[in-house]
Amino acid sequence: MPAPRSRPDLRVVGEPAPRSRTGISVAASVIVVFGALVMVAMAHSMLVSGQAHLDQMNAQVRTERVLLQREQLRLADAQSPARITSEAQRLGMVPTEKPNWLSLKTGVPPVMAGTNHDSSGSTELASSNDGAAIQP
Numbered sequence: 001m002p003a004p005r006s007r008p009d010l011r012v013v014g015e016p017a018p019r020s021r022t023g024i025s026v027a028a029s030v031i032v033v034f035g036a037l038v039m040v041a042m043a044h045s046m047l048v049s050g051q052a053h054l055d056q057m058n059a060q061v062r063t064e065r066v067l068l069q070r071e072q073l074r075l076a077d078a079q080s081p082a083r084i085t086s087e088a089q090r091l092g093m094v095p096t097e098k099p100n101w102l103s104l105k106t107g108v109p110p111v112m113a114g115t116n117h118d119s120s121g122s123t124e125l126a127s128s129n130d131g132a133a134i135q136p
Helices: 022-079 081-090
Strands: 102-103 115-117 124-126 133-135
Touching: 022 081
Parallel strands: none
Antiparallel strands: 102 133, 115 124
16 A cells, blocks of 8 residues: 655635736826827927917018008108109199188088189189188
8 A cells, every 4th residue: 555645734825915906007107108298299299380380470570560661661751741842843833922721610621722713714712601711
């Protein structure tokens, strides 16, 4: 008869300890961090493209301001009394000996000052009885 084999000592063990799920936690954290970095990159991209648009608009505003200043200068030159006088003389107009000033009541249509020539060839001073008075 063969000799009985010795059995290892058996002991009672408790419930197994819960397995730590560090792998899943690390993977989830990596995904969250990656997603956050992608969102930051997208936001930065939008800011850069928005800034480029703002720079373009600022350049256009500067260009338009320069053009406006040029046009204002041209308008001031066109409205200058010296230019108007020289243009009138170029067209053959002559300065008046005695200017006539008009004084109109509110709501009254404007009255032409100067002289009227009728078909008979006579000349008369233009006037109106509707509230306008010609004052030399």
